[in-house]
Amino acid sequence: MIETRDLTKMYGNLYAVNRLNLKLDKGDVYGFIGPNGAGKTTTMRILATLLNPSWGEATVCGYSIYNSPKEIRQLIGYMPDFFGVYDDMKVTEYLEFFAAAYRIKGEQRRKKCNEVLELVDLDFKRGALVTSLSRGMTQRLGLARVLLHDPQVLLLDEPASGLDPRARIDMRQLLKRLRNMGKTILISSHILPELADICNKIGIIGQGELLFNGDVEEAIRQVRGNRVYQVTVEKERLNEAAGFLQSLEGVLKVESPNGQELLRVSLADSTPDASFLAEALVRQGYRLKMLREEEVNLEDVFMGITKGIAN
Numbered sequence: 001m002i003e004t005r006d007l008t009k010m011y012g013n014l015y016a017v018n019r020l021n022l023k024l025d026k027g028d029v030y031g032f033i034g035p036n037g038a039g040k041t042t043t044m045r046i047l048a049t050l051l052n053p054s055w056g057e058a059t060v061c062g063y064s065i066y067n068s069p070k071e072i073r074q075l076i077g078y079m080p081d082f083f084g085v086y087d088d089m090k091v092t093e094y095l096e097f098f099a100a101a102y103r104i105k106g107e108q109r110r111k112k113c114n115e116v117l118e119l120v121d122l123d124f125k126r127g128a129l130v131t132s133l134s135r136g137m138t139q140r141l142g143l144a145r146v147l148l149h150d151p152q153v154l155l156l157d158e159p160a161s162g163l164d165p166r167a168r169i170d171m172r173q174l175l176k177r178l179r180n181m182g183k184t185i186l187i188s189s190h191i192l193p194e195l196a197d198i199c200n201k202i203g204i205i206g207q208g209e210l211l212f213n214g215d216v217e218e219a220i221r222q223v224r225g226n227r228v229y230q231v232t233v234e235k236e237r238l239n240e241a242a243g244f245l246q247s248l249e250g251v252l253k254v255e256s257p258n259g260q261e262l263l264r265v266s267l268a269d270s271t272p273d274a275s276f277l278a279e280a281l282v283r284q285g286y287r288l289k290m291l292r293e294e295e296v297n298l299e300d301v302f303m304g305i306t307k308g309i310a311n
Contacts, residue, residue, distance in 0.1 A: 001026050001153055001184040002047065007056035009042050009208075016042045018208040019056065024186060024201070026152075029179050031199035032188040039208040040188040041081065044155045047186070048078040061152060077146030081158040085130045085138065091117070092126045095144060102149040116144040120174060136167025143174065154178065156187040172198060204301075212301075219301045226252060229274045231263045232290040233281065238263065241286055248280055264294065 002024040009017040017039045024030050032040050045051040047058055049069035057064065063071045086094060095113040104112055117123040120140040125133065133141060139159060146154065159175070160168045175198050178185060189195055195202065202219055204212040212219055233241045238256065242263050246254045250271040255264040267274060274291060281288050 002060055004058040007058050008054050010054045015208040020210055027182050028201055029185045029199045031195035031202040034205035038205045041157055044157050076153045077151035078155040079142050079146050083142050087131045089130050091128055094130050098145050099148050116147045120144045136163050154183050154185045226266045228294040229265045230292050230294050231265055233286045235261050
């Protein structure tokens with residue numbers, strides 16, 4: 001659905017985007033992660049045919065950004081980080097204005113406006129002035145606008161930016177709904193937890209260069225290396241248990257983090273699971289309180305992959 005090959009954008013001697021290679025298949029939800037100024041917005045503007053690259057190629061739904069901008073614009077919905085609204089319009093008037101721009105006519109126009117309002121849970125505000133909407137509602141209205149022509153691909157630039165916690169949760173649920181509808185979504189963010197349970201693939205960009213491109217599990221494996229489990233036994237035998245676990249086959253390293261009454265046990269890749277840890281501890285007479293795999297979230301992934309890089 002989206003593919004770029006050596007996509008590059010320069011401003012003078014500065015690389016805003018440097019030889020970017022991306023590929024999104026139908027139904028992918030791709031998290032485009034990076035700090036402000038990393039090149040996320042520039043990439044999206046190029047894919048939306050609003051900005052020409054310095055060189056390189058990009059195709060959307062099989063159409064080239066150079067030869068088929070009109071066809072691409074009919075197939076995508078682009079929602080920028082900040083977008084203007086018409087202050088003197090009601091919500092329904094605002095949507096009908098853009099539906100008319102998409103050449104949706106008559107009864108079909110009203111029907112489509114009602115459908116997208118229900119989809120983004122904003123139908124109760126249909127008669128309200130746009131200026132009366134909160135930041136979260138305005139973001140949902142902007143998303144409703146880009147859904148009017150039922151695009152196959154959504155380019156969402158920081159859709160949760162500036163939202164309060166409740167509004168961010170609502171936005172996340174809405175994005176999950178769009179994912180379940182089969183939309184292909186490229187979503188940028190620097191708020192990593194927003195993408196953790198939405199995306200099946202991520203790309204980490206820094207200083208215009210793609211530092212990682214793959215699925216979430218692959219990124220976690222790259223950062224974490226070996227599997228790590230947290231183990232807790234009775235406090236007075238913690239050090240003793242550390243030595244015992246270190247002696248077991250398949251255990252690479254046992255650590256006791258400062259200030260924490262637990263052990264971090266790193267296992268070799270060849271070990272199928274951690275059940276042998278529990279069996280060995282109980283057999284040795286330890287009172288096992290906890291055994292769980294240590295989770296790695298997107299913040300850990302981002303910090304691990306971008307280590308040593310600053311924008």
